[in-house]
Amino acid sequence: MASISGICSSSSSALKSHKIFPPACAGGKNLRGAKWAATPLIGGATRQRGGPLRSVARDTPPADVALGAGASTPLEKKQKSRGGVEKDPVVLWRRYVDWLYQNKELGLFLDVSRIGFTDEFFEWMEPKLQKAFADMRELEKGAIANPDEGRMVGHYWLRNPELSPTAFLRFQIQNTLVSICEFAGKVINGEIKPPSCPTGRFTQVLSVGIGGSALGPQFVAEALAPDNPPLKIRFIDNTDPAGIDHQIAQLGPELASTLVIVISKSGGTPETRNGLLEVQKAFREAGLDFSKQGVAITQENSLLDNTARIEGWVARFPMFDWVGGRTSEMSAVGLLPAALQGIDIKEMLVGASIMDEANRSTVVKNNPAALLALCWYWASDGVGSKDMVVLPYKDSLLLFSRYLQQLVMESLGKEFDLDGNRVNQGLSVYGNKGSTDQHAYIQQLREGVHNFFVTFIEVLRDRPPGHDWELEPGVTCGDYLFGMMQGTRAALYSNDRESITVTVQEVTPRAVGALIALYERAVGLYASLVNINAYHQPGVEAGKKAAGEVLALQKRVLTILNEASCKEPVEPLTLEEIADRCHAAEEIEMIYKIIAHMAANDRAIIAEGNCGSPRSIKVFLGECNVDDLFT
Numbered sequence: 293m294a295s296i297s298g299i300c301s302s303s304s305s306a307l308k309s310h311k312i313f314p315p316a317c318a319g320g321k322n323l324r325g326a327k328w329a330a331t332p333l334i335g336g337a338t339r340q341r342g343g344p345l346r347s348v349a350r351d352t353p354p355a356d357v358a359l360g361a362g363a364s365t366p367l368e369k370k371q372k373s374r375g376g377v378e379k380d381p382v383v384l385w386r387r388y389v390d391w392l393y394q395n396k397e398l399g400l401f402l403d404v405s406r407i408g409f410t411d412e413f414f415e416w417m418e419p420k421l422q423k424a425f426a427d428m429r430e431l432e433k434g435a436i437a438n439p440d441e442g443r444m445v446g447h448y449w450l451r452n453p454e455l456s457p458t459a460f461l462r463f464q465i466q467n468t469l470v471s472i473c474e475f476a477g478k479v480i481n482g483e484i485k486p487p488s489c490p491t492g493r494f495t496q497v498l499s500v501g502i503g504g505s506a507l508g509p510q511f512v513a514e515a516l517a518p519d520n521p522p523l524k525i526r527f528i529d530n531t532d533p534a535g536i537d538h539q540i541a542q543l544g545p546e547l548a549s550t551l552v553i554v555i556s557k558s559g560g561t562p563e564t565r566n567g568l569l570e571v572q573k574a575f576r577e578a579g580l581d582f583s584k585q586g587v588a589i590t591q592e593n594s595l596l597d598n599t600a601r602i603e604g605w606v607a608r609f610p611m612f613d614w615v616g617g618r619t620s621e622m623s624a625v626g627l628l629p630a631a632l633q634g635i636d637i638k639e640m641l642v643g644a645s646i647m648d649e650a651n652r653s654t655v656v657k658n659n660p661a662a663l664l665a666l667c668w669y670w671a672s673d674g675v676g677s678k679d680m681v682v683l684p685y686k687d688s689l690l691l692f693s694r695y696l697q698q699l700v701m702e703s704l705g706k707e708f709d710l711d712g713n714r715v716n717q718g719l720s721v722y723g724n725k726g727s728t729d730q731h732a733y734i735q736q737l738r739e740g741v742h743n744f745f746v747t748f749i750e751v752l753r754d755r756p757p758g759h760d761w762e763l764e765p766g767v768t769c770g771d772y773l774f775g776m777m778q779g780t781r782a783a784l785y786s787n788d789r790e791s792i793t794v795t796v797q798e799v800t801p802r803a804v805g806a807l808i809a810l811y812e813r814a815v816g817l818y819a820s821l822v823n824i825n826a827y828h829q830p831g832v833e834a835g836k837k838a839a840g841e842v843l844a845l846q847k848r849v850l851t852i853l854n855e856a857s858c859k860e861p862v863e864p865l866t867l868e869e870i871a872d873r874c875h876a877a878e879e880i881e882m883i884y885k886i887i888a889h890m891a892a893n894d895r896a897i898i899a900e901g902n903c904g905s906p907r908s909i910k911v912f913l914g915e916c917n918v919d920d921l922f923t
């Protein structure tokens with residue numbers, strides 16, 4: 293069983309140096325992140341302003357255009373060369389060596405040699421990049437980096453509280469970390485125990501949350517939870533009743549020893565609220581007191597916070613206004629579930645902090661996030677014209693692409709830029725894992741539509757030391773995985789498919805923290821390069837609003853049907869009649885769908901006629917309610 297010192301170990305001097313931890317958690321000497329290969333990339337080059345990138349990216353070069361002829365910007369030249377990449381092995385090896393980024397403290401490498409950018413492109417991007425660095429510095433100093441919502445963006449402070457702009461914020465971060473460590477320690481060692489088994493301990497965590505309040509914890513659990521964690525974790529991350537039932541059924545009698553963590557920054561997300569209500573019902577049916585097993589992670593005074601306070605839940609942890617959902621893995625959102633699984637959360641913070649430090653370099657070759665952002669720009673023409681396929685060659689990193697999907701797409705997928713121009717920006721992300729995907733869609737990547745670039749995630753260590761064996765002379769199972777990755781990289785490249793490779797030694801808490809920090813920063817820099825706000829998500833509101841309208845219409849339909857069904861004799865209604873009485877003639881299709889859904893779910897709806905020909909349907913309720921249905 294992991295102890296409190298195991299999950300919140302303070303052994304790393306690097307950690308202490310980054311002043312993440314208050315005295316209760318750690319103390320020690322400084323060890324600043326060293327720098328390697330500090331050769332400046334660009335010196336006094338003439339900088340050209342680019343042409344209109346959007347039209348550049350979407351232009352198809354005419355067949356008779358000589359490679360690069362007539363093009364003025366580096367991206368135009370790329371367009372005209374039809375994406376052909378360098379093939380000479382000697383030149384490629386030189387390019388590999390020249391561009392290889394290494395971070396010794398993290399054991400992390402970044403290889404961008406198989407993205408076909410030119411030196412001229414980097415020179416051309418330099419002013420934009422320096423502006424992005426300046427934006428990032430302002431953000432880290434506490435500027436209002438999310439102008440629409442008037443909020444600071446402070447996820448970098450979570451792993452280096454010294455950076456936060458006020459002493460109060462610093463205190464909040466440190467205090468929360470101490471509370472997480474103490475709480476997780478007490479749960480694990482049995483000081484905080486489930487009320488219905490007073491001699492026992494909590495054995496399970498059920499996390500209820502969605503989006504940024506689920507994806508980070510899911511990724512980290514899959515990547516880092518030990519085989520026999522002190523508490524096992526399950527997730528409810530949807531309002532799918534069957535999915536919720538499945539999780540509760542899987543817990544069975546262990547519901548009595550389950551700590552339920554409800555995570556929602558806003559504290560009002562419907563899917564999460566529904567998950568909570570469903571779990572509370574399961575507790576009631578099992579004769580359990582939910583409040584003695586519930587924990588809330590949310591903003592102070594949100595609906596969820598108030599509910600938890602009034603009902604006297606076991607604990608409440610804060611979610612800060614200045615941390616966005618998709619960058620919340622290093623807040624209580626990610627740290628509490630991880631700590632309860634015995635994961636060394638301080639090492640995650642150390643990894644992130646070291647990576648952040650590297651990403652503050654204004655020399656692009658020393659700044660892995662800047663390298664990534666520039667590669668994305670090159671590969672997708674700065675307009676998201678190519679998708680990012682993320683292929684980790686390690687089963688435990690399966691959920692990384694899913695995690696990145698929200699981080700990248702919710703951040704970069706924007707209709708308008710910061711100046712109000714319609715740009716419809718974005719970068720699509722998908723992927724599962726290698727070599728599994730070799731047997732699924734790599735065929736299309738190699739030979740089909742050329743609308744992507746790949747990011748390989750390579751893990752050097754195959755197995756813990758002492759466990760490996762050769763399944764044929766000189767070759768292990770891990771050698772096959774390695775061979776598959778190298779082979780796929782080479783085969784794709786030989787057909788002009790570009791790729792980036794991120795290499796880590798092992799999947800450790802430090803490496804995972806570093807990977808998260810690397811992509812958080814790359815997204816922030818890229819957003820500056822394309823002049824959009826990475827920190828809001830106005831687009832998701834439209835779907836939420838429309839869902840609310842559907843449910844409101846359903847209530848009106850039920851009221852109309854109830855009135856007709858209470859008549860003597862019962863008055864079956866056609867869809868047109870229902871729509872008419874609802875004053876919603878334009879919603880007839882939705883009314884049909886509402887009725888079909890309710891009929892399929894035994895909701896006392898009787899629909900006569902043929903569902904395949906909606907005009908023939910007549911509907912009434914199997915039982916009528918003389919009182920107002922919704923009081």
Ligand SMILES: O=P(O)(O)OC[C@H]1O[C@](O)(CO)[C@@H](O)[C@@H]1O
Nearest residue numbers: 503504505556557558561617832
């Ligand atoms: O943590 P909350 O407030 O429940 O929100 C969950 C998710 O919903 C979103 O707001 C999108 O709808 C995400 O940005 C967020 O991570």
